[in-house]
Amino acid sequence: MPVLCSSCAEKRAVLKRPKTSHSLCKACFFWAFEEEVHQTILAAKLFKPGETVGIAASGGKDSTVLAHVMKLLNERYDYGLELMLLSVDEGITGYRDDSLETVKRNQQQYELPLKIVSYEELYGWTMDAIVKQVGLKNNCTFCGVFRRQALDRGAIMLKVDKICTGHNADDVAETVLMNILRGDIARLRRCTAISTASEGEGVVPRCKPLKYAYEKEIVLYAYFKKLDYFSTECIYSPNAYRGYARTFLKDLESIRPSVIMDIIHSGENLSVREGVKMPVQGTCSRCGYISSQALCKACVLLEGLNRGLPKLGIGKHHRLHDKILSQQPLTEKEEKKLKSVEF
Amino acid sequence: MCQVDENYHDDLDPAEMLNVSKKCIKCKEASAAVVIRVGDTYCRGCFKEYFIHKFRAMLGKNRIIFPGEKVLLAVSGGPSSCSMLSQVQEGLSQTAHRKLRFLPGIVHIDEGGAVGHSMEERQKALAELQTVFKATGFPFYFVPLEKVLDLPSSVVATATAPSEHPASAYKSAVNDFIHIDSSSCSTPLDQEETSIPEVQESHTQFLQQLIVSVKTLTARQDLLNTLRQHLLVDTARTKGYSKLMLGDNCTRLAVKLLTSVSLGRGAQLAQDTGFSDSRYGDIISVRPMRDFSTKEIAYYNHIFSVPSVFIPGLDTKTTNKASIQHLTESFVTKLQTDFPSTVSTIYRTSEKLQTACRSSSTADCCDRCLLCMCSLDTAPENASAFQATLISEQLSQNTFLGASRSTKIIPRQNQDPLESEIAAPTGQCCSSGGEEGCGSAENYEVCYSSAHRPQTADVKSFLCYSCQLTIKDMSSLEHLPQYVLSEAWRRHSRSQMREEISEFLLDDGDEGD
Ligand SMILES: [Zn+2]
Ligand SMILES: [Zn+2]
Ligand SMILES: [Zn+2]
Ligand SMILES: [Zn+2]
Ligand SMILES: [Zn+2]
Numbered sequence: 095m096p097v098l099c100s101s102c103a104e105k106r107a108v109l110k111r112p113k114t115s116h117s118l119c120k121a122c123f124f125w126a127f128e129e130e131v132h133q134t135i136l137a138a139k140l141f142k143p144g145e146t147v148g149i150a151a152s153g154g155k156d157s158t159v160l161a162h163v164m165k166l167l168n169e170r171y172d173y174g175l176e177l178m179l180l181s182v183d184e185g186i187t188g189y190r191d192d193s194l195e196t197v198k199r200n201q202q203q204y205e206l207p208l209k210i211v212s213y214e215e216l217y218g219w220t221m222d223a224i225v226k227q228v229g230l231k232n233n234c235t236f237c238g239v240f241r242r243q244a245l246d247r248g249a250i251m252l253k254v255d256k257i258c259t260g261h262n263a264d265d266v267a268e269t270v271l272m273n274i275l276r277g278d279i280a281r282l283r284r285c286t287a288i289s290t291a292s293e294g295e296g297v298v299p300r301c302k303p304l305k306y307a308y309e310k311e312i313v314l315y316a317y318f319k320k321l322d323y324f325s326t327e328c329i330y331s332p333n334a335y336r337g338y339a340r341t342f343l344k345d346l347e348s349i350r351p352s353v354i355m356d357i358i359h360s361g362e363n364l365s366v367r368e369g370v371k372m373p374v375q376g377t378c379s380r381c382g383y384i385s386s387q388a389l390c391k392a393c394v395l396l397e398g399l400n401r402g403l404p405k406l407g408i409g410k411h412h413r414l415h416d417k418i419l420s421q422q423p424l425t426e427k428e429e430k431k432l433k434s435v436e437f
Numbered sequence: 438m439c440q441v442d443e444n445y446h447d448d449l450d451p452a453e454m455l456n457v458s459k460k461c462i463k464c465k466e467a468s469a470a471v472v473i474r475v476g477d478t479y480c481r482g483c484f485k486e487y488f489i490h491k492f493r494a495m496l497g498k499n500r501i502i503f504p505g506e507k508v509l510l511a512v513s514g515g516p517s518s519c520s521m522l523s524q525v526q527e528g529l530s531q532t533a534h535r536k537l538r539f540l541p542g543i544v545h546i547d548e549g550g551a552v553g554h555s556m557e558e559r560q561k562a563l564a565e566l567q568t569v570f571k572a573t574g575f576p577f578y579f580v581p582l583e584k585v586l587d588l589p590s591s592v593v594a595t596a597t598a599p600s601e602h603p604a605s606a607y608k609s610a611v612n613d614f615i616h617i618d619s620s621s622c623s624t625p626l627d628q629e630e631t632s633i634p635e636v637q638e639s640h641t642q643f644l645q646q647l648i649v650s651v652k653t654l655t656a657r658q659d660l661l662n663t664l665r666q667h668l669l670v671d672t673a674r675t676k677g678y679s680k681l682m683l684g685d686n687c688t689r690l691a692v693k694l695l696t697s698v699s700l701g702r703g704a705q706l707a708q709d710t711g712f713s714d715s716r717y718g719d720i721i722s723v724r725p726m727r728d729f730s731t732k733e734i735a736y737y738n739h740i741f742s743v744p745s746v747f748i749p750g751l752d753t754k755t756t757n758k759a760s761i762q763h764l765t766e767s768f769v770t771k772l773q774t775d776f777p778s779t780v781s782t783i784y785r786t787s788e789k790l791q792t793a794c795r796s797s798s799t800a801d802c803c804d805r806c807l808l809c810m811c812s813l814d815t816a817p818e819n820a821s822a823f824q825a826t827l828i829s830e831q832l833s834q835n836t837f838l839g840a841s842r843s844t845k846i847i848p849r850q851n852q853d854p855l856e857s858e859i860a861a862p863t864g865q866c867c868s869s870g871g872e873e874g875c876g877s878a879e880n881y882e883v884c885y886s887s888a889h890r891p892q893t894a895d896v897k898s899f900l901c902y903s904c905q906l907t908i909k910d911m912s913s914l915e916h917l918p919q920y921v922l923s924e925a926w927r928r929h930s931r932s933q934m935r936e937e938i939s940e941f942l943l944d945d946g947d948e949g950d
Contacts, residue, residue, distance in 0.1 A: 100833060100834045100835060101832070101833055101834055101835055102835065103835050111829075111833055113826075113829050114826075114829050114830050114833045116830075116833035116834055118833060122833075125832070126829070126832040126833055129828075129832055130825065130828055130829055130832060133825070133828050134820060134825065137819040137820035137824065138819065138820035270698065271695070271698070274694070274695060274698060274783055274786055275772070275779065275782065275783065276782060277782040277783065277785050277786050279786060279789045282786070288820055306822065306825035306829075338772060342764075342768050345757075345758060345764055345768075346699055346761060346764060346765075348758060349653075349655060349758055349759075349760065349761055349764060350653070350655055350761060350906075352826070352906065353699055353761070355701075355822045355825065355826050356699060356700060356701035356822075356902075356903070356906065357698055357699055357701070358822040359701045359703060359814075359821070359822040359823055359902055360697070360698040360699075360700075360701050360702060360703025360704075360706075361698075361703060362703070362821055362822055363703040363704035363814050364703045364704075364706065364790065365704070365707070365790060365791050366789055366790060366791065367707075367788075367789050367790060367791040368791070370789045
């Protein structure tokens with residue numbers, strides 16, 4: 095016996111929503127999914143009419159669905175936003191070539207302007223070249239730190255007011271778990287925020303319109319909408335603790351599907367004791383980017399790469415920042431410590 | 438997508454080989470007997486000193502237990518709570534370096550009825566505990582979980598504001614204590630209720646009906662925790678204790694923190710895992726074992742022959758994915774073997790948290806969860822996970838069909854206890870005179886004020902986010918203990934009364950709650 099859609103009670107249901115376990119027909123699912131993103135955007139007051147919004151586009155499912163839904167809602171509800179796609183080319187052979195092709199197709203399908211900024215033009219290094227020097231074990235440090243700045247720099251080039259990213263509910267819940275596992279109270283407090291205000295020069299405000307969308311529903315949406323996306327994960331595997339957190343979250347979800355929202359709820363209601371030290375946010379004295387240290391992470395990593403001391407940005411070597419800033423030579427012992435990279 | 442990940446490899450040192458040095462690092466003379474963590478090797482004597490000092494330091498640092506105060510130790514029989522018991526014994530002994538100065542008692546909640554143990558099994562476990570407890574000379578109480586069926590609704594009704602004890606109050610209490618010390622403290626403690634209580638079979642059956650009505654092990658364990666907590670608080674109150682001592686150690690608290698986060702209890706983390714928990718107002722729970730790891734406790738209990746009694750619980754012998762609590766425990770345990778800093782890192786997180794004070798008035802009980810007694814974290818706020826979930830549910834169902842599952846209760850009548858769904862909202866509360874009828878004074882007000890209203894109360898609206906999840910996993914609310922149901926009714930009728938007279942109230946009019 096076919097199951098009827100629990101929303102319209104007319105059409106046959108084609109899927110069971112992972113989020114609520116209701117059975118829905120295609121049209122009702124699309125409507126619910128889009129409407130929820132719309133409600134999130136309204137409730138959190140993410141945009142103002144007339145703003146130029148850059149959609150961080152990687153070619154993956156999250157950003158492809160984000161671009162699609164943003165374009166659709168902007169028209170349906172007359173947000174009055176100027177949308178554009180913003181992509182970063184890390185220079186990873188195979189992975190990026192293919193995913194950038196997807197982004198380029200999206201550009202045509204959605205008729206949105208596209209800007210691609212490459213690591214090579216921003217930093218003088220491609221990811222492939224970085225991996226050659228630092229090895230596979232540590233590359234994601236570079237990948238993440240460089241991408242964050244690359245988006246900002248690209249956004250500034252394009253005079254974008256805001257960046258929206260494809261982070262979904264699973265990503266946020268996973269980050270909550272990860273920050274607990276590594277005891278990072280400052281990030282734990284920040285990571286459930288749906289948007290970040292402008293934190294100073296060189297940083298563009300960001301938001302996550304898909305914050306409450308389940309990853310599985312994003313896949314369902316893309317599948318039934320037949321959206322064109324690139325499905326391979328970044329070939330450079332994520333950081334160790336994130337891997338643990340991800341597996342743990344998937345196991346939790348199999349026990350109680352609402353756990354993703356439950357963890358986000360927990361994160362949103364955490365309260366940090368007064369007097370707990372939070373790193374003071376300053377700016378990088380070299381590039382002006384937001385940083386709690388004298389040098390931002392990207393500049394330290396770059397310095398390490400350029401000097402052939404790849405471990406510089408990987409461990410905790412804040413002591414050395416002043417030396418680097420003032421261009422003092424490092425001691426032999428320091429050099430030796432920073433040079434060796436285990437694979 | 439590949440996320441922004443800064444580097445934490447420094448925290449990720451895999452377990453190094455234990456480099457056991459021969460000598461104790463403390464006295465540098467005696468040969469080492471235990472290795473607590475890499476490089477920390479102690480001889481027998483120094484380990485004992487270290488352990489005792491750590492226990493005292495935790496109590497001393499927090500200054501919550503007053504001299505002469507009656508403190509009830511919750512002992513499950515497990516290594517951690519038994520170790521706590523032995524520490525208290527040690528601290529009260531004449532030979533103690535700095536004597537503890539409170540009056541201890543012991544309570545053990547016998548959960549065999551919920552777990553499905555036979556009466557013989559339960560008696561056997563209790564007899565073993567009895568031997569341990571008798572040896573301490575402290576008064577002790579065995580409370581079967583079945584007793585939740587007879588709890589007064591005051592357990593979940595009013596939370597007396599926690600008494601604020603400024604530092605000066607502690608000092609004067611110390612002085613007062615010194616004056617009365619010799620006379621009252623050393624009197625032999627009475628041991629009246631030390632026998633193993635009889636449990637009516639019908640009560641055990643009712644308890645099991647309640648357990649069975651909870652469909653998932655996750656919700657079962659959560660509800661069981663809550664009920665156990667209610668019993669502990671009630672026992673403390675009725676026996677005249679003002680503090681509860683819980684045996685949660687650092688490893689368990691790390692698991693609990695992660696579990697609480699996964700259960701949506703983020704707002705309560707500080708109370709769930711901190712040194713003290715004042716959600717019950719007059720009865721404050723403390724966790725003096727929170728600095729010890731499971732491993733340290735196991736070493737100590739082994740070396741100094743601290744007895745403990747193994748009693749299987751709800752999740753003994755289940756698979757990893759049987760419940761969120763169980764999965765989290767095995768996750769943390771496994772991660773701890775790969776990265777020995779896991780537990781202490783999570784634990785340190787718990788020290789940096791505080792209780793969210795969303796609602797300013799702690800006096801109004803309606804701001805507190807009917808079950809776990811924490812401040813309600815379900816205020817309709819824009820752009821929250823709670824709101825987003827409500828929107829998703831609304832958008833996924835036809836509002837005209839009203840298909841949402843009912844969480845409403847009606848007063849218990851002559852209903853078939855196996856009937857799962859809650860009946861139609863037309864019953865008259867006082868009419869049927871069922872066994873749980875409204876004859877008692879407690880229920881009278883409820884019936885009176887709601888006599889001409891639809892006879893349902895939405896229990897959900899009195900619960901915090903997480904307890905709502907637990908209730909959602911229940912096939913019926915009928916089996917909830919009466920004290921919970923009648924308090925739900927009381928709150929329901931209070932809010933209805935308030936509604937009726939709202940136009941005449943100035944300000945918020947929260948008198949007399
Ligand atoms: Zn439909
Ligand atoms: Zn990467
Ligand atoms: Zn910089
Ligand atoms: Zn020693
Ligand atoms: Zn609750």
